[in-house]
Amino acid sequence: MIELVIFDCDGVLIDSEPIGVEVDRVAMAALGLPMSEQEIVERFVGLSQGAKTAALEQLLGRALPADWWEEYRPLHTRLTEERMTAVDGIAEALERIDLPSCVASNSSHRWLRRGLGLTGLYERFAGRIFSGAEDVPRGKPAPDLFLHAARTLGADPARCVVVEDSPHGLSAANAAGIPAFGYTGGVNSAARLAGPGRVLFDDMRELPKLLEEHVA
CATH class of the missing domain: 3.40.50.1000 (HAD superfamily/HAD-like)
Structure with a gap:
């Protein structure tokens, strides 16, 4: 039972998920880590925001501000409302x-x-x-x-x-x-x-x- x-x-x-992947693609490029949608899916889909940040910091070799994602929130909000x-x-x-x-x-x-x-x-x-x-x-x-x-x-x-x-x-x-x-x-x-x-x-x-x- x-x-x-x-x-x-x-x-x-x-x-x-497609919305999140699109926003992540924009964010990764801005951080100097251009990635394809498939790479983003394989690396980040399913992770918490904290785990994603830790993974990015490891790739970048530097710490990110705690609020680094806030710059991309308006794009995420707009796409969410639309799609x-x-x-x-x-x-x-x-x-x-x-x-x-x-x-x-x-x-x-x-x-x-x-x-x-x-x-x-x-x-x-x-x-x-x-x-x-x-x-x-x-x-x-x-x-x-x-x-x-x-x-x-x-x-x-x-x-x-x-x-x-x-x-x-x-x-x-x-x-x-x-x-x-x-x-x-x-x-x-x-x-x-x-x-x-x-x-x-x-x-x-x-x-x-x-x-x-x-x-x-």
């Missing part, structure tokens, strides 16, 4: 999933309220939204966030499932001992998400049936 379905947010519920949608098929999937659920994302609570609100999904998860940037010492790929979500909601991690779209998130699920479903319809390929104990799928409309089969 599944006690809790733990959804990632960016790339699983809201189609925000943000829910992930294709997620609304239909959620209507068919009659199981306790929550959101556990490396993003901040501020962004989670914004992104889920713009796509009409916030009220569905209100009160059951967890941030790897703010609620635990370590975000994904550490297991802390998923274990915190399960513990807070009274679920046995072994009876939870995670729905993710990034290698970091799937690694966190593996480390937590939680079965994982990897969505390959976003910016990450099936090859990047494949691994032991992971069920891959490319259409959110398939998820309810996959959960039923997992129980069986």
Whole structure:
């Protein structure tokens, strides 16, 4: 029996990853680290802002100001307002999933309220939204966030499932001992998400049936 379905947010519920990648491409070029979209996906998608900053500092060989990203927030805000949608098929999937659920994302609570609100999904998860940037010492790929979500909601991690779209998130699920479903319809390929104990799928409309089969 599944006690809790733990959804990632960016790339699983809201189609925000292409927006973030575009803004990161502008930011990387300005920092003197021009990267292709694919390089950005491989290096940064799924990381918390703190982990991304640490990775950039290592690449640059110097420290960045704590507020370095604020220069690019207006661009991110504009693109979000213009382009943000829910992930294709997620609304239909959620209507068919009659199981306790929550959101556990490396993003901040501020962004989670914004992104889920713009796509009409916030009220569905209100009160059951967890941030790897703010609620635990370590975000994904550490297991802390998923274990915190399960513990807070009274679920046995072994009876939870995670729905993710990034290698970091799937690694966190593996480390937590939680079965994982990897969505390959976003910016990450099936090859990047494949691994032991992971069920891959490319259409959110398939998820309810996959959960039923997992129980069986």
